[in-house]
Amino acid sequence: MSELLRGAPRAEDALAEVARCLLCGSEESELRFEEPPFRVVRCKSCALVWVTPRRDPSRLVEIYQTAYWHSDAAKDFGYTDYQRDASLYRRTYLRRYSAIARHCKTPGEVLDVGCAAGFFLSVMKEKGWRTQGVEVSGYIAEFGRKNYGLDVIVGTLDEAAPVLGDRRFDLITFWDVVEHLPDPIAVLRRAASFLRPGGKLLLETQNVRSLFARVLGQRWQHYKHHEHLYHFDPRTVRELCRQAGLRVIENRARLGGKYVSLGFVRERAGRVHPLLSTLLFPLKLVERSPLYVNLFDEMIVVCEKA
Template sequence: MPTPVPEPCRLCGGATTHAFTTRDHNRAIADEAYHYRRCADCGVLGLANVPEDLSRFYAEEYFALPTLEVMREKAVAERYRVDLVQRHVGGGRLIEIGPGDGLFTLNALDAGFDVTAIEMDRAAAEHLRSTTGIEVIESAAPHEALADLRPADVVVGWHVIEHLPQPWKMLDAAAAALRPGGVVVLAAPNPQSLGLRVLGRRWPHVDAPRHLFLLPPATIIERGRALGLEPAQLTATDPGGILLNRIAWRYALHKSGSRWWRMRLAHCAGDAMTALLAPVERAAMRGAAYTLVLRKP
């Protein structure tokens, strides 16, 4: 069903066309139809009808915040993220946007970074403060919070930019917050993925209505260049990207609330698809998610 009123891209003002209509397949919090439009100029896919109160779509996000002991156990599997950061900047001051369960925060602290976090969820912010002792700014507008913080060597956002109503303001503020030689590290779902091409509106990483924009990495790189940032790394085959390939195929094949044996069957079929498609998904930036590093010279 096409959206009735054509509207300009909220990021660049370019002309958009209807891409697909979907629902909240991942969490089924509301039974609304969500329309995504693609910009002919910047290539961004944007949610046209953003719900007024987005917070209700995150209500159950942090229902089980782990103890420090459990965080430490879980954080081991995510070490690759801090390893990736340290290929570019070995240490110093790091600002994390949207730490959520705090696993990266913990790894960054263990690697010797001086970490400050910006988190929109009150419970998650308090949890991170009490478990790690770091400074956590509670804010849903990271560009405003960044402007008030001391300069940093690293600004990271793991799967955050797609949730922000004003992603360019965040990138602008991140670029301004960096010291020379510092990096912005962003991971996000990939609108040029094989998964989105094949599954369309059923691709689990559309995650309507929580994902407001799906940004092609080239579009972020171009915006970064205008801010004086140079691309330093782009990958869709880091361990996180590869995991999200598998998650996409698994969850595309069952509905939430399915019986356990149907879920199991869907997961097995999803794993078979993942193995079959690995040569395509792992080539030419066709993976489910990318990680992009931009450096301030």
């Protein structure tokens, strides 16, 4: 198998049903839609949305290896060429820095969980923060080490915990991570234990009740069933945090926009309707030009220990 295909999901991968709601334990759920073998269901009691069936938790990290960062079907899985878009990601995080500056008056120590290529941490380093990354993909972690001189522990947060030891952080971030975790309560609870008194935990995740998500229905770009296991909304994300021992102090969509290339717009528009992608074909000529897009379907949630 080519190295670039390592970790790509295959049709024969074993999947297991998830019948019970993570947040309230209810087994009463209703079907929102189906894309075999996957079903997107919503808890009748607390409205949490999740995907079933899914990979065994122990085998989930496999899908974040090389293929995830060089996907040939990014609208369903992973990224087309994650490192190539470094300048777009860094520009996005520079803009989002204002969300952090509101809560952290002076630079301190930051831990980024699921730091990927280290784009966010590279920005934080420039702002004067001391940085630490944790990332399950050794392949993408290496990029951050080489290009930005970052310290990245390869593994899950649980695996990184003994290495982190008694270090404590002023800020812990999860950018587009919690929706990928089979047990986000446990991971956030563990993360909270690494906060200094007064420290903040920031997470970003997609809002399944946003206008954009409701209008697009099952064509919403965040339905990527191999990787996005949960879809939160302002209420369920607050409950998630509460169960992890965190209190939400702010939840805003305003800074949830991102810089994207016009090529990306064309590729994602194809998911809404194949014809759109064809109509937008002229964008191919300028597809590396950056564009700031905010669909107000992301939440940037800032918490502190309850």
